[in-house]
Amino acid sequence: MTDLCILPGLDGTTRMLRHFMAAVQPSFASVAAIAYPTDVALDYRDLEVLVRDALPRSPFVLLGESFSGPIAISIAADPPPNLIGLVLSTSFARAPVPLLMPFAALTRLAPVRMVPTAILSAVLLGRWSTSELRRELRSALGEVAPGVLRARAAAAMRVDVSDRLAHIAVPTLSLKANHDRLLHAGAGRQLIDAIADASPAALDGPHLLLQTHADRCAAEIARFAARLAH
Numbered sequence: 001m002t003d004l005c006i007l008p009g010l011d012g013t014t015r016m017l018r019h020f021m022a023a024v025q026p027s028f029a030s031v032a033a034i035a036y037p038t039d040v041a042l043d044y045r046d047l048e049v050l051v052r053d054a055l056p057r058s059p060f061v062l063l064g065e066s067f068s069g070p071i072a073i074s075i076a077a078d079p080p081p082n083l084i085g086l087v088l089s090t091s092f093a094r095a096p097v098p099l100l101m102p103f104a105a106l107t108r109l110a111p112v113r114m115v116p117t118a119i120l121s122a123v124l125l126g127r128w129s130t131s132e133l134r135r136e137l138r139s140a141l142g143e144v145a146p147g148v149l150r151a152r153a154a155a156a157m158r159v160d161v162s163d164r165l166a167h168i169a170v171p172t173l174s175l176k177a178n179h180d181r182l183l184h185a186g187a188g189r190q191l192i193d194a195i196a197d198a199s200p201a202a203l204d205g206p207h208l209l210l211q212t213h214a215d216r217c218a219a220e221i222a223r224f225a226a227r228l229a230h
Contacts, residue, residue: 007034058082073088090176123182126179168196174191174198174199175221203220
């Protein structure tokens with residue numbers, strides 16, 4: 001069995017990944033998520049350096065969620081020798097403007113923790129929103145300095161690592177949410193079209209797919225990892 005290394009979404013914490021990590025744990029030798037600083041605004045390049053220093057030393061699959069997709073893509077395009085697979089969950093290589101624009105505008109108007117929960121829930125959770133998920137979302141965002149969240153949202157709108165997709169040689173799984181209100185459908189298609197050995201998996205859920213469909217995502221990733229072993 002291999003390791004699974006997870007890179008989190010915009011909040012950069014591991015708070016909202018706990019249920020998914022528990023669900024996927026039986027399929028891997030170890031499961032770990034790399035948290036980002038909550039009080040320092042690092043750009044994508046600096047975050048990539050931070051992540052590379054923390055990657056597993058044994059064979060592993062790298063999972064980049066949403067905001068962290070460009071970091072995972074950059075690492076997979078110039079991989080350590082022990083990287084055997086890549087998973088991208090509701091993510092992108094190039095800023096999916098204009099659909100990210102409203103969310104980024106919210107972070108400029110006020111700290112994300114001050115944005116009405118109903119708006120965040122509608123965009124990120126949709127009809128799969130629960131009181132527990134809303135609390136977790138609020139708690140995760142509340143751990144991060146407002147300026148850091150604003151900087152990450154701005155970075156996501158500027159990023160473009162699409163030129164690195166063709167350099168990815170490891171097998172790749174792209175998890176797509178059929179009811180994603182944040183990303184344009186073309187974001188996922190670009191990944192599939194440009195990565196040589198990429199396969200899609202579409203799930204009936206919102207942008208926060210790992211949080212709302214932890215078991216189903218874990219099952220898809222487990223099947224993907226099992227194929228890598230043969």
